[in-house]
Amino acid sequence: MKAFDIVRTANRNLLRSKLRTSLTISAIFIGAFTLTLTNALGDGAQDYLNRQLGNVSAPGVFYVVPKLNDNLFASNAEPKEYDPAKKEGNSFQTPSMTNDDLNILKKVEGVELVRPYRTVSTEYIRKGDQLNKLSLSAINPYTSLNLDLAAGRLLKTEDKNAVILPENYLKPLGFAKPADAVNASIYLGYRSAVGKIEEYKATVVGVMKKNLVTEGEFHVDDYMLQKIAQQQGGGRAADQFAAAIVTFKDTVPEKENEQKQRLGSAGSYSVLSLKEQVATINNVVSAITTGLSLVGLIALFAASFGIINTLLMSVYERTKEIGLMKALGMHRSSVFLLFAVEAMLVGFWGSIVAIAAAYGTSQFVNDWAATSFLKDFESFTLLIITPTNVLSVIGLIMAIAFLAGTLPAIKASRLNPIDALRSE
Numbered sequence: 110m111k112a113f114d115i116v117r118t119a120n121r122n123l124l125r126s127k128l129r130t131s132l133t134i135s136a137i138f139i140g141a142f143t144l145t146l147t148n149a150l151g152d153g154a155q156d157y158l159n160r161q162l163g164n165v166s167a168p169g170v171f172y173v174v175p176k177l178n179d180n181l182f183a184s185n186a187e188p189k190e191y192d193p194a195k196k197e198g199n200s201f202q203t204p205s206m207t208n209d210d211l212n213i214l215k216k217v218e219g220v221e222l223v224r225p226y227r228t229v230s231t232e233y234i235r236k237g238d239q240l241n242k243l244s245l246s247a248i249n250p251y252t253s254l255n256l257d258l259a260a261g262r263l264l265k266t267e268d269k270n271a272v273i274l275p276e277n278y279l280k281p282l283g284f285a286k287p288a289d290a291v292n293a294s295i296y297l298g299y300r301s302a303v304g305k306i307e308e309y310k311a312t313v314v315g316v317m318k319k320n321l322v323t324e325g326e327f328h329v330d331d332y333m334l335q336k337i338a339q340q341q342g343g344g345r346a347a348d349q350f351a352a353a354i355v356t357f358k359d360t361v362p363e364k365e366n367e368q369k370q371r372l373g374s375a376g377s378y379s380v381l382s383l384k385e386q387v388a389t390i391n392n393v394v395s396a397i398t399t400g401l402s403l404v405g406l407i408a409l410f411a412a413s414f415g416i417i418n419t420l421l422m423s424v425y426e427r428t429k430e431i432g433l434m435k436a437l438g439m440h441r442s443s444v445f446l447l448f449a450v451e452a453m454l455v456g457f458w459g460s461i462v463a464i465a466a467a468y469g470t471s472q473f474v475n476d477w478a479a480t481s482f483l484k485d486f487e488s489f490t491l492l493i494i495t496p497t498n499v500l501s502v503i504g505l506i507m508a509i510a511f512l513a514g515t516l517p518a519i520k521a522s523r524l525n526p527i528d529a530l531r532s533e
Contacts, residue, residue, distance in 0.1 A: 119450040136412035137459025144405030145467035149492040151398030169357035205349040226352040237294035248327040260287035261315030268330035273315040287316035413513035420517035435526040445522035452514020456506040
């Protein structure tokens with residue numbers, strides 16, 4: 110038989126027992142529906158993260174921090190010789206970096222720029238022409254992440270006294286829309302080393318959209334951070350910082366591992382690229398969606414027994430028919446293929462119905478989410494069903510159905526035509 114004839118015959122055979130076929134497809138439907146929606150959830154979260162944090166600047170940008178001590182809480186920790194080259198710190202405090210570390214990193218081959226990554230504490234923020242103050246715990250250093258902006262621009266290396274304002278601070282500060290805040294003056298209140306409240310004037314250059322990852326974060330330029338750190342730290346503490354941001358001249362992705370090794374061998378440092386940081390978040394999302402997908406796979410595994418049962422019953426009911434086909438010269442391989450295709454068609458139709466239902470459900474859920482718990486997060490589509498998602502679900506289910514149909518197909522292909530024709 111030709112391939113087209115096998116598919117047409119197999120599809121027609123499924124209609125012989127409509128109720129049994131429908132029940133088997135229903136079992137497939139549950140697993141396929143669950144799997145499609147969990148994949149859509151993962152794609153939606155991945156798409157949002159890529160737009161919020163995934164557009165990292167060119168390769169060759171790394172965070173460098175001192176290596177932490179060995180686990181001092183371990184019961185078998187032994188005293189070690191003092192190493193002056195190693196930043197010791199204490200078990201409750203992350204070791205800090207100094208200007209000496211910056212000078213060491215600047216000498217690494219291929220390094221173009223080394224910047225300190227400082228963190229400072231703040232007390233409040235207020236608009237330039239208003240006296241009311243809003244609580245503000247901390248501000249974040251300028252990074253190379255391409256933040257999702259509602260208005261304005263990103264920070265630049267050469268900026269001085271510039272800030273990116275989070276969108277949720279617009280109305281409290283008296284701005285009607287994001288564009289109104291751009292180029293406006295704001296004041297950051299902080300406590301100096303002697304405990305006195307000081308204010309620092311800054312200009313808003315951009316407004317960051319609300320998102321789940323960097324909600325409420327302020328980003329300021331290096332110059333401002335250094336000035337506030339000097340006021341807060343005083344003396345030697347002003348020259349200490351949590352990490353260094355190193356940028357290489359060569360931004361070819363294939364050279365990142367080599368660049369990372371150079372930085373690591375320059376001293377007792379731990380090195381992490383910006384892409385690795387984003388990848389960590391992506392891995393968490395992937396782990397969650399994978400766990401949810403297991404529920405769908407378990408349902409599909411259970412449905413595979415329904416396929417086996419359906420086809421075995423079909424073999425028993427069509428024993429004489431199979432015997433007649435073989436007596437007329439049909440090869441064992443053709444008989445096997447006929448029943449295997451029937452199994453795959455059960456999986457195909459089950460997955461098609463499930464994907465159609467999942468698509469309709471995703472549209473409803475997305476509309477509901479956009480007006481409820483995701484209304485503050487612009488452009489976050491919770492469930493995204495992509496062609497790749499659809500094809501992978503159909504392919505997986507048809508593969509499972511084929512494996513499930515193998516046993517009945519083998520049984521049918523091995524029937525003796527004479528015994529089959531004599532069967533009652």
